[in-house]
Amino acid sequence: MLSVLFMTAGSCAFFRVHLCAGGPCSLCPTGKSNSSTMADDKDVLRDVWFGRIPTCFTLNPDEVTEREAEAYYLLLPRVSYLPVVTDKVKKHFLKVMRAEDVEEMWFEYEGTPLKWHYPIGVLFDFHASNTVLPWTITVHFKNFPDEDLLHCSSNSVVEAHFMSSIKEADALKHKSQVINDMQKKDHKQLWMGLQNDKFDQFWAMNRKLMEYPTEDGGFRYIPFRIYQTLSDRPFIQKLFRPVSPEGHAHTLGDLLKEMYPDALTNDGEQKRYQVLIHGIEPLLETPLQWLSEHLSHPDNFLHICVVPVPTD
């Protein structure tokens, strides 16, 4: 009955025709929202989704090029993954390279290879949160660091990783009941929403993953990952309930106290760590359930970065 299809602007003949017919101003918003309205939780979802990191891609100077490669500037969506959003970067640098010199592309920031399977926002918060913008990423086309990075041959690998994260999260939240009730096309809709940066499309489906029975007061367990700088382990992930056995709502502080007490600042102490989610520092009394519903990444995990307070 109803079909939804996607076309890029270039491929849509109709659209161009009507753009002309209506004049360019027909697509400009004619009214601005009333600024007096109180902020709604929906706005948080929107802000989280449309978070962008200005990035400057430079080619690794060791790469053999035919002519000098110019830096490439891009706004990267915080909630997406590097391979999904770097087609343009690849295209840009391939122009100056010989095909035989090109191996799998990978990225590095100040000597650290960037794990593509972490959301971009997490990579930024974790490695570069206090640097001057734009974020300068070095692009490599050879010497793939097999010990540090997973290979990513195509976007379908990212999709598989993304979907497995969502499934893992739902296993924690709803014993997988919600995700298993979804159809294949629903799964696809989640991924397509992320891939094409379609907030409405993604959330129309993701909404279901964020539901829970009111009497429970929250999910079964909160899917979270805490990233820390001074550890061999990539991140902390354990079972943690949104509500205490006594019925109190757990807060971000409660979580950290149990998982990573060092991250907390004790009384009279100098603050040593920043606890970053999507580049902001929520108050420790923020209810964890709320955070999980509103500040999770599209993979349904709450990614929490604990980074040292900048010294300067």
Added chain:
Amino acid sequence: MPVSLLWAVDVYGRVYSLSTAGQQWEQCRNSQMEFKRVTAAQTCCWGIACDNSVYLNVHASDLPIRYQEDTYENQRWNPVDGFSDRLLPSDRWQWSDSSGLQHQPLNGFQLPSSTWEWEGDWHVDENLEGEPTEKEGWTYAMDFPAAYTKDKKWNSCVRRRRWLRYRRYKAMDTWAKIPSQQTTLPDPFSDISCGGWEISEEPGGRLSLWAVSLQGKVWFREGISHHNPEGSSWVEVPLPGEVVQISCGPGDLVWAVLWEGQLLVREGISRDNSKGTSWAVVESPNPEVGAIHVAVGMNVVWAVTKDNKVWFRRGVNSHNPCGSGWISMVGEMAMINVGLNDQVWAIGCEDRVVYFRQGITSSELSGKTWKAINVPRDGDRSHSSASASSLHSAGCFFSGEVRAPSVASDAELDIEHPPGDGAISNAPLHCPEPCVDAHKNTSSELCIEPLKPHIPKVTSDSFISELVSDRKPAKTDAESVSSAVLEEEVVPGEGEVNVLSSDAITCTQSGGPPDPQWSNVDLEEAQIQHVQTGAVPDSADSCSLSSVATYTLALEDQYGADEHPLWAWVSGGGCSVDSHSQLNWFNCPLNTSMLQSVQSMSLSVSPAQTAAWRKQIFEQLTERSKREMDNFRHYEQAIEQSVWVKKGAMQWWRDWKPHKWIDVHFALEQFSGADGNKDGILFIYYNYHEEKKYLHAFINEVTILVPVLNHSKHTFAIYTPERTKQRWPIRLAAATELEMYDWLALLSVSCCDSRGIQGPPSKQAIWSITCKGDIFVSEPSSALEATPYPTPCDQMFWRQVGGHLRLVDCNSLGIVWGIGYDHTAWVYSGGYGGGFFQGLASSTDNIYTQTDTKSVYIYENQRWNPVTGYTTRGLPTDRYMWSDASGLHECTKTGTKPPSPHWTWVSDWAIDYSVSGGTDREGWQYAADFPASYHGFKTMKDFVRRRRWARKCKLSTTGPWQEIPPIQLSDVTILPCSAQSSVDVVPLWAISNKGDVLCRMGVTLLTPAGTSWLHVGTDQPFKSISIGAASQVWGVARDGSAFYRGSVSAQSPAGDCWYHIPSPAKQKLKQVSVGRTSVYTVDENGNLWYRQGVTPSYPQGSSWEHISNNVRKVSVGPLDQVWIIADKVQGSHSLSCGTVCHRLGVQPMDPKGQSWDYGIGGGWDHITIRGNSMEPSRICLSSMTDPSPQAPRSPLPVRSTESSSALNLTM
């Protein structure tokens, strides 16, 4: 759903209520005594107390119960004294009623009972049918009886004036004893049941109250109404037998149980005869086992037989009150009660727990399962210490019973035993055959035999019933029982005092735990009497036994009462729940500490809106966006923006003649901008003479999407400014309702996105309501009220808000109230979306369930012929014999459907007597011919007649609205003010649906719902009210005249007195609206009037000036801007009825304005612009001289005409 109460009595006679929103039983503390029975209605609760008197507990309401007494003072003129009280001998009394036949001196008026008080002294009525009279209130005539005028003429020989006084019912929220009629009531009541409030269309308060006396007689309480909650007297209803219990439903069902176990059905109950005419007998569901209990609702009858089996009666309704057959239900119950919406409660016969029948809907009246209501009682702990004393008084209560006249008859002897029978039948529960056999064998003395297999189970759950029911015959079991009891007795160490007290009350309280099988304390008592008179040793035995039992009970109460309250009676007659209700009764942990923690948790979550952490997140996100994005906007986006196309097949009401639905392809192409804002174009592809064509509209030009759902088509209309001018929207029909709402939600989001509108409506928003009850809201621009070039009102963008209302009012502080079709008051919760808006188009907080009910009317038409009189055979030229009001469309009872699939029938067709013009006793109205003006009586010249049938339907939806129970309203007004004004408490006035004027207390920004009503006395009902920016309150009374309320201020929110303002000549006003200074009214003939001469020193004004005709409603705002709903507006393509119009040229010096600008419509019913206090921007003024600022404004209309011409080309 408003919060309502379920009432119950525990085995100690303590009365409790459980709120539908609550999680614990609250004890009715103000009762000094114990109760045997309660029967609840929504407005009150009746009960039989331990003193055998009937008590009434009227729930407190901000709306007082007041009664207007009036009498007339009559005078005659004579040449000597002028007018004097010296009347002719043939004249009426000097003080009389209106007709003059009744002598009514002022001091002859007495308060009917001690529960009433006078509200003031007698005063003269200075209003004669909307016209103010001279100060003294005299009205003149030539002679009695005659037509009176307010002016004295040369031939006025008599005069009279009306005196008024109000009395008020004062016994609110307390149990007031109904004075007994000693002469006519020889024996006390044992059962009581109220209902019948649905029989007539009279507003709340009218009740039928039925009672059963110990002797088995049935009594009916006459004259209970809103103005007389106590009723006037008991009338005995003749009976074919002796009744033990009676049940009266909300409608016309009344069933009773006979001692012998058959059931009686009252027949002939109608609007005119709430007592009914005769009894019919229905046999017990099980021929072997008689019924002991019956409970009836609107369309259901439930019964319990003596073996505690539960039965459901099939096929019961108004026309067939006897029903057609019994269905056996699962469960064993002591009693059952049917409440509102045919919902059912019961008390388990074994565990004494209150059960709720889950899953009862109008289509499945028997429900699905019994579910125990496991909520704790308030202060269960604190009770335990009090339990002994309450037990003691319970004992007194029963000892009082013993002193009652001995009425133990043979019949009772027979009856007295079945409880035992019932009790034992729980043993052979799963194999009824042996039991039945036993019955066959023993027939008359059936009670003795089956006792033998019975071995009491001494568990805490059942021991009471064991002990009590086995009292007399259980001598053989006594040992085992008492030993068990002794075991329990050993437990407590501190129980000594209790032992003493329980000893002290011994025999007298033997009835303490009432017989569970009967749930009837009096039967229990009768047993005791019998026992005492018949077999003294036995009785002593049993008494001591049961006193031990109660003693253990007391202990149990002390240590574990929360685990197990024991209930004796439940009444759901005032409890409004249905299958959709969210009840907290079942997921409530019994552990009170858990309960507290649950509450504390929900508390910690709910003020999330204002919590610091939340604010912090908002601020930081904004800061982050600024930091990370503001300076880098010129960077390329990583993800290519694309077009999202949604396509579907639809039908389109084509623009050219002949108009008809044609199949089209429909597509929405959306383009996302970098910042997430979207825009789009919608296309309708169609074939015109084999040629493929399309029609398109830009999403940012769509001004409104209107759902037009009916049973034949799922259609919606799309308007652009041009389409509004034409009165010819794009009409589309989707294949299914779901698809329609899918599209509407998507299109709506696209429209809002393209205009950058999201979140809840602003405080300045303009609210409007369609004739279907759909709610729309528009954000005003500052240019909306600009002069001379305001934004044309056909360019206003309207978006829908969930919910269903009849009218709405708001002010610029963001306080919004609405009133539903069923007169329920709602306050706006601050959310948005709801209804069919799902997901992102709807806020998650602040969306609530909203229900509304309204009536659908059809007409039965008949023509008179000389042979057969009035028949359904009309002339060939006549209208349909069943039709709508116009007679043009056939509307049969079976063929008429609710207005849309969202509505479901909730009642059957019933004759509507409340038609203007009046009806005869059968609801007929007569006329010479169709169509004509009808009158309510038959004359020689009448050849046709008609009557109106009404059927109620109900809608359930969601929206950002919270109910404000319990008073039903017909109008509401909120003080309009400027946005920056700091008003702490916002004046809000309303009219109840009975016409009372009310003033809401405690309305603030934080509590927009306010706290309570203050009643403002009037001498007649009101129908409209409005408050202006300077607290000037105007009202319209039911006689069509206006009233101004004097001295309303912050200090005196209700003002001091009414000033009567006559209506324009020969017109009856119906609505008033007051802005900053302007006062506008609309009369019943659609004329709009402006009040001339209103000044601060003379706020009443001097005269009415006619502004316009063709007006349905007016709304005057805080800038004195005037908006109306016009009745008919001619567009270029079609005519629209119910159109939003804006008065142009309204300026401080010219508050009446110049002309009308036409906006959205037709089909609009209501608008309020009282929230828009946005002063027009100065730029517009300068634009008169300087054309340059005007330039950016001009493209709008120009472009819309361009695109419309493009539209025309494509057609």
